[in-house]
Amino acid sequence: MNEVLSAEKAVSGFELRRYMRTTSNGKIRTGAVSRSGLAVKLTLAVLAGLTVAGFLTFDYKDIVLSEAVGATLKNIGTVFLSPRLKYDTFQGILHELLITFCLGILATIFGAIIAFFASLLCAKNIANPGIAAVVRSIVAFIRAVPTILWVLIFAVSAGLGSVAAVAGLTFHSAGYLIKVYSESIEEMDYGTIEALKACGAGFWPIVFQAIVPSSLRYMLAWTFMRFEINFTNAIAMGAAAGAGGIGYNLFMAGSFYFDMREMGFITYVVFIAVILLEAIATQIKAKVK
Amino acid sequence: MTEGTKASKSLSVFSRRKRVYTVTILCVLALFFFASAVTRYDPSAGLAALPRAFLWIVSNLVPDEKALTRLPNILKKLTETALLSVAVTVTAAVFAFFFSLMGSKTTRPSEPAAKAVRITAAFFRNVPDVVWAILLMFSFGQNILTGFFALFFTTFGMLTRAFIETVDEVSADCVEALHATGATYMQTVFQGIVPSSVSEILTWVLFMIETNIRSSTLIGILTGTGIGYLFDLYYKRLDYASASLVVLSIVVLVIVLETITGKIRKVIL
Numbered sequence: 001m002n003e004v005l006s007a008e009k010a011v012s013g014f015e016l017r018r019y020m021r022t023t024s025n026g027k028i029r030t031g032a033v034s035r036s037g038l039a040v041k042l043t044l045a046v047l048a049g050l051t052v053a054g055f056l057t058f059d060y061k062d063i064v065l066s067e068a069v070g071a072t073l074k075n076i077g078t079v080f081l082s083p084r085l086k087y088d089t090f091q092g093i094l095h096e097l098l099i100t101f102c103l104g105i106l107a108t109i110f111g112a113i114i115a116f117f118a119s120l121l122c123a124k125n126i127a128n129p130g131i132a133a134v135v136r137s138i139v140a141f142i143r144a145v146p147t148i149l150w151v152l153i154f155a156v157s158a159g160l161g162s163v164a165a166v167a168g169l170t171f172h173s174a175g176y177l178i179k180v181y182s183e184s185i186e187e188m189d190y191g192t193i194e195a196l197k198a199c200g201a202g203f204w205p206i207v208f209q210a211i212v213p214s215s216l217r218y219m220l221a222w223t224f225m226r227f228e229i230n231f232t233n234a235i236a237m238g239a240a241a242g243a244g245g246i247g248y249n250l251f252m253a254g255s256f257y258f259d260m261r262e263m264g265f266i267t268y269v270v271f272i273a274v275i276l277l278e279a280i281a282t283q284i285k286a287k288v289k
Numbered sequence: 290m291t292e293g294t295k296a297s298k299s300l301s302v303f304s305r306r307k308r309v310y311t312v313t314i315l316c317v318l319a320l321f322f323f324a325s326a327v328t329r330y331d332p333s334a335g336l337a338a339l340p341r342a343f344l345w346i347v348s349n350l351v352p353d354e355k356a357l358t359r360l361p362n363i364l365k366k367l368t369e370t371a372l373l374s375v376a377v378t379v380t381a382a383v384f385a386f387f388f389s390l391m392g393s394k395t396t397r398p399s400e401p402a403a404k405a406v407r408i409t410a411a412f413f414r415n416v417p418d419v420v421w422a423i424l425l426m427f428s429f430g431q432n433i434l435t436g437f438f439a440l441f442f443t444t445f446g447m448l449t450r451a452f453i454e455t456v457d458e459v460s461a462d463c464v465e466a467l468h469a470t471g472a473t474y475m476q477t478v479f480q481g482i483v484p485s486s487v488s489e490i491l492t493w494v495l496f497m498i499e500t501n502i503r504s505s506t507l508i509g510i511l512t513g514t515g516i517g518y519l520f521d522l523y524y525k526r527l528d529y530a531s532a533s534l535v536v537l538s539i540v541v542l543v544i545v546l547e548t549i550t551g552k553i554r555k556v557i558l
Contacts, residue, residue, distance in 0.1 A: 036556055036557045039557050043491055047379050054373060071427070072429070079420075103330075144543035145539065149536055153346060153536075154338065156345060157345040162328040163330065163334055166328075166335060209303075236417065240419070240511050251511075254420075254424070
């Protein structure tokens, strides 16, 4: 009995005090300081600091905020509450929407094909580490250049049109899909590959009998999600680079004819298309998970 | 797709697999030809354009001495764009977090409120930032705030949905436990939900900052602000050497940011 008591005493007097941390006014601190907790706090502080620095250094060009906000609210009202078409026909708009849709499809198909072969070169479990490193750094570079800049760069040598738009969108899709494809290949069970190797199967039989069957569902799901992104990107390319499709109509209505009501109509068409795509993507995501 | 169902079918695994591949390839081909016809895309011209484009990039998109004299100006605009992306994302994240509390299953004050939040988020998420940019141009003109609000609306929409999912995932148990101890709503939020979801939320914020740097280039071209405007200016002046320096500076910024966020993600998750 005595022994136990003294042991308890030792613990409370010695050990506990050694591990216990108190605040300046003597309260016991609860919760441990972990590396991740510290990193979170540090990141939050840096982000907050940068935000404040940003707001302080921005060149606002003496804009009257209340006036601008008021005008914006009025414009938002005009755009969303009184849409109508004047310069385009409804059929024409739908056709342009289809073009944007198809630009997205083409870029997704090309991106997926390139990404499929490139991901075989850079998935950690099947690729040569040297080649993988090279492919990864090329992909990092490609992804770092914004899509719009790719489109404009291609437009110089290929002319503004579907070729430049598809090439620019493809570059970025491939960069994105290589990453997710190689991740889904890396997730698969290495035993299957090993078993096929032990049987003397070559590289392509391993790819088509083991890798593709086990990751096809993920790959298709990711590809569709990329298509959703490509569709919105294709709209932006039309607007900012004049690469055709409904984005160009949007740009013309807004920045050329200054017709907000026309812009509103086109926005609604785009909005409905994007919502439908998002709903399909959500369902696919739920199915794969 | 278990072995049992496969064996019960009359076809073998391999011929079934072959059939799946054939059908997939045929569908893709059909889509390809349909899309090419609609967009008047010429595959051979597309292929031929690639080597030409690469040659052009290698011979023209190289910074020269004259371009280097523009470096200070480019870096100034680049800093502005980077700060803008951070400021937009952080501000939108603050709003999105409070809205996500109203939209999440465990913390919503009432079901209609949650529904309203979800619909608002869907609206802001699905109206493309291009629309916001053109719309804001009317009233804000060539101003950094045009880009700010255009990015803010879409970021807010995206983050609200992401945060609702995050809060739903992490909070079910901890909210119930805290309720049982008699914690108030505010205590539940700040002692339960915030600590358990902060790392996930931070990951989303870092991801959106990256995305916004790319988008702000595009918005900049449309609205004449930031680094996008600078690229457009040199590009239209056919000063490709300077334009290439802009591209390179963006690449360096994005890669540095990706590396930093990758490291942070590894530590906090």
